[in-house]
Amino acid sequence: MKTALATLDFDETKDTRGARGTSAPRTLFSQYHLPACDRMRAVSDRVSSSYEWYNPSEIAHYQWAVIGGCALQIEKQAALMHNLQQAWQALEAQAPGLEYELSALAQEWKRTRQKTNSSVLKMVMLPAYQRIIGKGRAAIPFLLREMEREPDHWFWALNAITGEDPVPEEDRGDLQAMTNAWIAWGWQHGYV
Amino acid sequence: MDTSDFLALFPGLNECAWKKTSPEALTYNCFSWAVGDPKRRWWEPVPSFYWPPGVPRENTMEAYQQAFEANGFAVCGDSTLEAGLEKIALYAIGTEPQHAARQLSTGAWTSKIGIADDIEHGTLEALEGEDYGRVALIMQRQKIT
Numbered sequence: 001m002k003t004a005l006a007t008l009d010f011d012e013t014k015d016t017r018g019a020r021g022t023s024a025p026r027t028l029f030s031q032y033h034l035p036a037c038d039r040m041r042a043v044s045d046r047v048s049s050s051y052e053w054y055n056p057s058e059i060a061h062y063q064w065a066v067i068g069g070c071a072l073q074i075e076k077q078a079a080l081m082h083n084l085q086q087a088w089q090a091l092e093a094q095a096p097g098l099e100y101e102l103s104a105l106a107q108e109w110k111r112t113r114q115k116t117n118s119s120v121l122k123m124v125m126l127p128a129y130q131r132i133i134g135k136g137r138a139a140i141p142f143l144l145r146e147m148e149r150e151p152d153h154w155f156w157a158l159n160a161i162t163g164e165d166p167v168p169e170e171d172r173g174d175l176q177a178m179t180n181a182w183i184a185w186g187w188q189h190g191y192v
Numbered sequence: 193m194d195t196s197d198f199l200a201l202f203p204g205l206n207e208c209a210w211k212k213t214s215p216e217a218l219t220y221n222c223f224s225w226a227v228g229d230p231k232r233r234w235w236e237p238v239p240s241f242y243w244p245p246g247v248p249r250e251n252t253m254e255a256y257q258q259a260f261e262a263n264g265f266a267v268c269g270d271s272t273l274e275a276g277l278e279k280i281a282l283y284a285i286g287t288e289p290q291h292a293a294r295q296l297s298t299g300a301w302t303s304k305i306g307i308a309d310d311i312e313h314g315t316l317e318a319l320e321g322e323d324y325g326r327v328a329l330i331m332q333r334q335k336i337t
Contacts, residue, residue, distance in 0.1 A: 115193055116201055116306040116323045118221040118291065120233075120241065121251070152218060155240040165240060173232030173242030175219045 080183070083192045084148065087141040098135070102142045105132050110152075124156040133157050144186045151179040158182055193308045201323060208314030209300070216308050223256075225304035226280045226292035227263050228336070234259075253328060256282060256289045265331035271316055273299040278335045281316050285325030293319065 109128035123129065132139055140161060143154045155178055159165050166185040171177035186192040193216070199205055220230040224242075227234075234242040244262035248255045257267065260280065271279055273295065281301070283291040293301040293316060303319060304310050313319060316327050 114306065114323075115197075115216075115308040118223070118304070118306050159240060167240055172240060173224070173234050175233065178240060 080148065080187075080192060084141060084145045087191060098138060099142065102132060102135065102139055105129075106142075106146060120153050120156060123153060129157065133160050136161055140186070140191050144183060144192055147179045148183060151175045155182065193305070198305075198311065202319050202321060204315070204318035204320060205311075205313060208318050210311055210313040210318060212309045213302065213312050214304075214310035217304075218307055220304060222304040222306070223259075223292050225302070225310065226294040227260065227265075228294070229263075251288055253282070253284060253287055253289060257329060257331070260331050264333040266333065268330055268332040271295065271327075271330050273297075274332075276335050277332045279330060279332045281327045282329040282331070283319065283324040283326065284328035289328075291319065291324040 105128045109123075109126055109132070112126055112128060113123045117123065132143070140158065143158055146152065147154050155167070164185065167178045167181045171181060183192065193201075195212075198210075198212075219233070221233045224230055224232055224234045232242050234244075243249055244259045247258045247262055260282075265280060268279065271281060273279075279295040281293045281295075282289055283293075291303065293303040293313075295301055296312065300312050300314050301316060302310060302312050320326050
């Protein structure tokens with residue numbers, strides 16, 4: 001358990017006696033806006049509110065046990081975010097300003113799509129969306145990162161750029177499952 | 193969407209009782225909502241989205257009728273509330289389907305509006321207009337209990 005968390009730099013021995021709450025993990029998890037971290041923050045807050053003065057080693061043991069359940073998921077998600085960031089920085093070095101341009105196009109697309117329209121076919125024909133597709137493979141890390149942040153209809157663009165469709169038959173139409181399939185595809189192909 | 197946006201887009205809502213019944217969501221669409229399959233989007237005749245097996249992936253009334261038939265619906269004559277039956281209405285502009293609504297046990301209709309909210313509306317006519325065209329098909333199936 002400690003090994004798994006070593007990279008997260010949790011200082012179990014830190015003497016927080018006298019402090020209210022467990023500042024080390026609270027700070028640690030506040031770095032990540034991920035579901036597992038949100039859960040961990042909630043646990044940490046509950047523990048903090050239960051003890052005014054406490055023995056830090058007891059609290060640490062309790063938290064290690066709880067953290068164990070979340071550790072792998074946190075590491076995996078943190079690694080994904082880290083890899084996405086690295087891939088993005090590499091792209092930025094090749095094409096400065098691309099992030100800003102893609103981000104602006106994505107925002108324009110969301111702003112201009114008609115809210116009463118259910119048809120993805122109509123959404124993807126909007127100029128901003130087509131311009132994102134026009135960026136080709138350079139847009140892939142951005143699109144995967146956008147999907148990870150907020151699932152949306154980027155499947156068409158990814159399909160158009162890559163010619164692939166990694167979504168299993170049984171997951172078609174399920175936005176979250178489709179997003180997960182594309183993120184996994186990104187891992188396999190070195191985009192994240 | 194705000195109430196004022198709904199009324200501007202669908203002036204017919206001024207003529208009947210209506211209310212918003214959910215927050216905005218991307219995860220399902222009007223067709224999956226009408227059929228009672230709100231965990232996924234279906235309708236889009238594009239490869240990444242669900243479409244009933246064996247039904248042509250075409251943006252035509254015939255294809256949508258078949259898709260609903262695959263889910264137990266059959267064409268019926270009118271939208272009158274009937275005990276034990278669940279009815280849906282398909283809106284179209286020309287021959288191109290645009291929207292679907294499902295009848296509630298009160299006789300009112302429930303619609304998922306695009307990527308916006310779900311609403312409950314007293315009449316089918318309330319949503320007719322520029323965006324969704326006119327009601328082109330009514331179908332029914334035995335109510336699933």
